[in-house]
Amino acid sequence: DVKVTQSSRYLVKRTGEKVFLECVQDMDHENMFWYRQDPGLGLRLIYFSYDVKMKEKGDIPEGYSVSREKKERFSLILESASTNQTSMYLCASSFPGAGVFGQPQHFGDGTRLSIL
Amino acid sequence: DQQVKQNSPSLSVQEGRISILNCDYTNSMFDYFLWYKKYPAEGPTFLISISSIKDKNEDGRFTVFLNKSAKHLSLHIVPSQPGDSAVYFCAAILNTGNQFYFGTGTSLTVIP
Numbered sequence: 662d663v664k665v666t667q668s669s670r671y672l673v674k675r676t677g678e679k680v681f682l683e684c685v686q687d688m689d690h691e692n693m694f695w696y697r698q699d700p701g702l703g704l705r706l707i708y709f710s711y712d713v714k715m716k717e718k719g720d721i722p723e724g725y726s727v728s729r730e731k732k733e734r735f736s737l738i739l740e741s742a743s744t745n746q747t748s749m750y751l752c753a754s755s756f757p758g759a760g761v762f763g764q765p766q767h768f769g770d771g772t773r774l775s776i777l
Numbered sequence: 778d779q780q781v782k783q784n785s786p787s788l789s790v791q792e793g794r795i796s797i798l799n800c801d802y803t804n805s806m807f808d809y810f811l812w813y814k815k816y817p818a819e820g821p822t823f824l825i826s827i828s829s830i831k832d833k834n835e836d837g838r839f840t841v842f843l844n845k846s847a848k849h850l851s852l853h854i855v856p857s858q859p860g861d862s863a864v865y866f867c868a869a870i871l872n873t874g875n876q877f878y879f880g881t882g883t884s885l886t887v888i889p
Binding site: 665670696701702703704705706751753758760761762763765766767768769770771 | 779781809811813818819820821822823826866870871873874875876877879880881882
């Protein structure tokens with residue numbers, strides 16, 4: 662069974678801090694994704710990666726960066742955290758299909774991040 | 778601009794009856810649709826999908842219907858069980874495979 666593990670379930674940080682959210686998958690998936698989930702807005706894609714060291718911006722990349730140094734690990738970085746980045750963050754992974762999103766994604770359980 | 782819409786934020790159904798969750802989309806270039814189910818404190822899990830070349834896909838108690846002319850898809854759960862209580866998200870993929878949109882979710886409560 663696919664396992665996508667996010668390092669923290671809950672995280673509280675202060676405005677201006679640099680924040681790292683880590684995600685590891687154990688199914689040798691090429692694709693990895695970071696989303697944020699906000700009430701009334703559904704899931705919005707921040708960044709995705711289709712290979713080691715490759716990254717692409719999603720719909721809302723501003724204020725975020727990512728790192729993929731190893732195939733199994735995809736990190737989301739909040740360069741200087743702000744209160745509007747308080748959210749639920751979800752990591753996902755998948756095999757490639759017809760395009761980056763051609764296969765169903767497997768999600769982690771999320772990190773609830775609060776920026777004070 | 779929400780390209781995938783779930784206009785009902787919540788739905789309550791009696792155990793044993795049919796649950797129908799609806800999803801509308803605006804872009805005719807979507808050609809693959811998925812439903813995900815999400816329990817509290819867990820990530821979404823893939824439930825069922827349908828390609829635009831089909832109008833129906835069935836998996837056990839779950840059936841997804843696609844009406845391309847109306848740009849509408851629905852998820853039917855028959856019979857509904859209390860364990861089906863969760864938030865259901867529909868999602869759509871552009872025919873290039875490189876754009877992916879989630880709906881805002883419908884919270885289903887199945888009453889025993």
